[in-house]
Amino acid sequence: MIAALRELAARILFRQAAGLTSRFRVVFYRAMGMKLGPACRLEAIRVRRPTQIQLGANNALTRGCWLWPTDDAYDGVRIRIGDHNYFNRDAIVDACGTIEIGSHNMFGPRVFITDSNHTFRPGQWVSEGAMDAGKVVIGDGCWIGANAIILKNVTLGDRCIVGAGAVVTRSFPAGSVIAGVPARLLKPAGREMF
Secondary structure, three states, X not given: OHHHHHHHHHHHHHHHHHHHHHHHHHHHHHHOOOEEOOOOEEOOOEEOOHHHEEEOOOOEEOOOOEEEEOOOXXXXXXXXXXXXXXXXXXXXXXXXXXXXXXXXXXXXXXXXXXXXXXXXXXXXXXXXXXXXXXXXXXXXXXXXXXXXXEOOOOEEOOOOEEOOOOEEOOOEOOOOEEEOOOOEEEEOOOOXXX
């Protein structure tokens, strides 16, 4: 009896309370111009320039995630995310150009995705240099492991697996399994891993 009451109290205090605050965030971000599909769950996340962000349906962004377009005026969408994606805690999507993420993807804790680099010129501080913006495209059904970093001008085809801690500096075709620093191909597309 006590265990059942404890379980009920935990469900109400932790899951339902978090769900309620998520609903308020969804309403707030929609009012601020973010394009949000139905049934998205937004825990304690950080957002900049919400008008430059588009999320499809049934996305979950857990505590500490950042959707971070550059702080410049822009009429388009810099971060476009499809449907049914899960972003574990502290994942960061940092866009100066464009980042497109498909549907049914899973992102581990502390994944960092960026489409730009700082420039560095002689006689100039790094902080004074312009950003060198590009594009990142992640297909459908990918699994990105914890602490992975995906850098500028990378395209990952559908159903890629990126190992934990990998630094992805180049593109890989659908079905690839990659890991390492820099990331390299462990299993080519079309071959069974197990």
